[in-house]
Amino acid sequence: MGTASYIPAEHENELAACVKSVARWGFPFTHKEIKITVSDLVIKNKEGTNELAVHLRKYYRFKDDIIEEDWTSSFMHRHNLSAKKVSILKRSQM
Numbered sequence: 001m002g003t004a005s006y007i008p009a010e011h012e013n014e015l016a017a018c019v020k021s022v023a024r025w026g027f028p029f030t031h032k033e034i035k036i037t038v039s040d041l042v043i044k045n046k047e048g049t050n051e052l053a054v055h056l057r058k059y060y061r062f063k064d065d066i067i068e069e070d071w072t073s074s075f076m077h078r079h080n081l082s083a084k085k086v087s088i089l090k091r092s093q094m
Contacts, residue, residue, distance in 0.1 A: 004059045006071065007038070011052060015041070016079035031083045034075065035067045040066075055075075 005012060015038070029037070037054050042065050046056040062068060076083065 006040070006056075006062070007054060008055050011041070012075065013079075016081065018076070019079075019081055029071065029083065031072050031076075034072050035069075035077070038067045038072075038075075040067050 007015075019034065022029065042056055042060055042062075045052050046060065046065075047053060062071075075081075
């Protein structure tokens with residue numbers, strides 16, 4: 001058995017399913033949006049007494065509760081996700 005995940009598997013799977021659903025609706029996430037979403041999840045849930053809070057306090061080790069780019073890339077790879085690429089619109093496209 002490997003090391004425990006920063007976020008419990010069932011929560012990570014649920015997050016991946018939400019990211020996929022939102023992308024199907026036409027609003028794919030960027031890497032930064034995934035990082036912000038996970039950081040918000042941690043901040044809102046780590047102070048409680050439930051199983052998620054206990055897990056986060058034990059295993060979540062990112063400075064200032066901000067997910068690192070490595071984790072985001074690994075998360076996307078584990079769940080077969082791709083990030084929205086930000087593009088600059090030309091004046092003629094506006």
